[in-house]
Amino acid sequence: MSIARLPLRVVLRPIPTFRSRPQGRSLVSASDLNFGQPLHETHPHLIKPGELTPGISALEYHHRRAALARKLPRNSIAVLAASELKFRSGPVFYEFHQEPNFYYLTGFNEAEAVAVIEKGQTDVEYTFHLFVRSKDERAELWDGARSGVQAAQDVFNADEAGDIDNVANLLPDVIKSATMVYTDIGSHKKKSAVSRFFSGSSTKVDAFAKLLQNSTVKSLRPLMNEVRLTKSEAELDCMRKAGRISGAVITEAMRNTYKSEKQLWADLAYGFKTQGLDGEAYVPVIGGGHNALSIHYVRNDAVLNDHDMVLVDAGGEYGGYITDITRTWPVSGKFTDPQKDMYNMILDVQKSCVSLCREDADVSLDKLHRVAENGLKNGLKDLGFDKSRSGCLDTLFPHHVGHYIGLDVHDAPGYPRTDKLKENQCITIEPGIYVPINDERWPEHFRGLGIRIEDSVRIGSEKVEVLTSTALKDVEAIEALK
Structure with a gap:
């Protein structure tokens, strides 16, 4: 895609027009059509003008694709x-969650789609191909609206768009023209998500892998990690909103008295959605008493006793961006x-790490x-623990203090x-014992x-920004x- 071309389409995107039927001639406003995800024209209460997804503009998605193309x-x-x-089971499906790298580059939030970023012979030009499900009146009657092939171009700014059912005829030529292919499709020894769109494929050979057998193939993940690691201001604003609201919901939960982990879980999930977030960022840990000893305890079905503490590792998401918070407080x-x-010992360690x-x-x-x-070792010694014992921290602090956060x-x-x-x-910064x-x-x-105490943090140049400061954590x- 020529960089000079996209702004024209982005300027037009808030008021696109589409053919009402594939064979029709009349044009209609986007607000009169249904799409597979919220757009400003159909959901102005969720998506602002110029945005493609909550908080992220169509132009930013172009810049992301351009950033990846420069690395190719x-x-x-x-x-x-x-x-x-x-x-x-049967026709009953789980809630859909888009593949994060695909979402990061396209903003397209439907299943059964393939995106190709094609780098040309210069460093400032790329072509964006997007293959999606076509509009289908009968299928949409049952499963809800689809955006369709025309919207792939007019809304999602693809240079070339096609029906995913025809990808077997369209994708091979694009692959054959490339000197190198970067992809992670099928890299986890699972049947490729696109294989079923290739007719006549062997049950023993992944069709997409077979298509790549004459290509030089490299993993895309390392390049995607590089472009996703540093957040734009728009991404940070999404994470700030997720952090601010999630923290306030958790603080509100601390005010209440719960008799069960499940009741506490239900209140958090309700709070995230009613306060403006999309929902839970992950299945939370609501561990009362001894259940807090399991790092990823998610049954959340036990009784909460007054003399115990409850460890809550939970957070909401906004526009796909997550927040990760852990607080531990006494049930009483x-x-x-x-x-x-x-x-207080763990909190001191957490604050010292956050300050860095x-x-x-x-x-x-x-x-x-x-x-x-080092901080936990010294703190445990002061509390009477014999830190000279073999494997002391391997047992008492078995996980890393932090990890990167964003869309994942x-x-x-x-x-x-x-x-x-x-x-x-x-x-995140999350020490625990x-x-x-x-x-x-x-x-x-x-x-x-x-006990674990965790905040989501933005690295500043000279100053720290705690994204989840609305979740109280000092004892007093x-x-x-209450």
């Missing part, structure tokens, strides 16, 4: 597939002395982890934790206690809520 060698392509709809609203001592989330601090995720380990809860998977953190990257129930190596009054502030 000349005469090469990147191929991405949308997520497939997953079925729970008042800390016991052992709970308070352990909690600046570009001028010259830190990496691994360096922050070492800071957390664990953003940029595989990106090295040893790289220096830079301005506008976003991470989990003391086994029946392990005589540890002081008895701490056994069975699991928590106790004052």
Whole structure:
């Protein structure tokens, strides 16, 4: 795509017109049509003028594709597939969640689609191909609206658009013309999401892989990690909104008294949606008492007892961008002395790590982890733990102190934790201590206690921005809520 071409289409996008039928001649306004996702013309209460998805403009999506194209060698392509709809049983499906890299480059939020970014012979030009489901009146009667092929061009700014059912005839020529293909389709030893669109494929050979057998193929993920790692101001605003609202919902939950994990979970999910977020960013951990010792405990079906603490790892998302928060508080609203001592020790470590989330601090995720380990070791010693025991922190602090966040809860998977953190990257800081129930190596009054404190943080140049500061975490502030 010529960079000079796209702004024209973006300017026109808020008021596009479409053919009412493939064979028809009349043109209608976008507001009179149905699409497979909210647009400003159909959902002005959700999408602002110029935006393609909440908070993100059509022009920004072009800049993202252009940024990827600059990283591709000349005469090469990147191929991405949308997520497939997953079925729970029979025709009953799970809630759809778009493949993050596909979503990041296209803003297209439907299943059964393929995107190709084709790098030409210059560094400032690319062609955006988008293959999607065509409009189908009968299918849409059952499954809801589709955006269709025409919208792939007029709304999502594809240079070349086609019916996904015809991709077997259209994609091979694009692939054959490329000197190198970057893709992760089928890389996880699962049947390729696009294979079923190729007729006559062997049941033993992935059709898409067979199509690539004469091509030089490389993984796309490392390049996508590089372009996604540093957030734009629009992305940060989405994450700020998700963090601000999620934190406030969790603080409100601290005010209430719950009899069960499930009741607390229901209140959080309700709060995220009613306060303006799209919903939950992930299946939360609502771990009361000993359940907090399981890092990814998600059954959330136990009774909450007054003398216990409850560990809540939860957050909402906005426009696909997530927030990740963990708070641990006493079910009764008042800390016991052992709970308070352990909690304040972990909070001090968490705050010291958060204070280092600046570009001028010259830190990496691994360096922050070492800071957390040293702080926890010293704090545990002061609380009477024998830190000389073999595997002390392997047992008490078994996870890393943080990870990248963005469209994914664990953003940029595989990106090295040893790289220096830079301005506008976003991470979590989440130290925790989990003391086994029946392990005589540890002081008895701490056994069975699991505490984690986590915030989502933007790396600043000289100043830290905590995206989730509305979730209270000081002992005095928590106790004052009840």
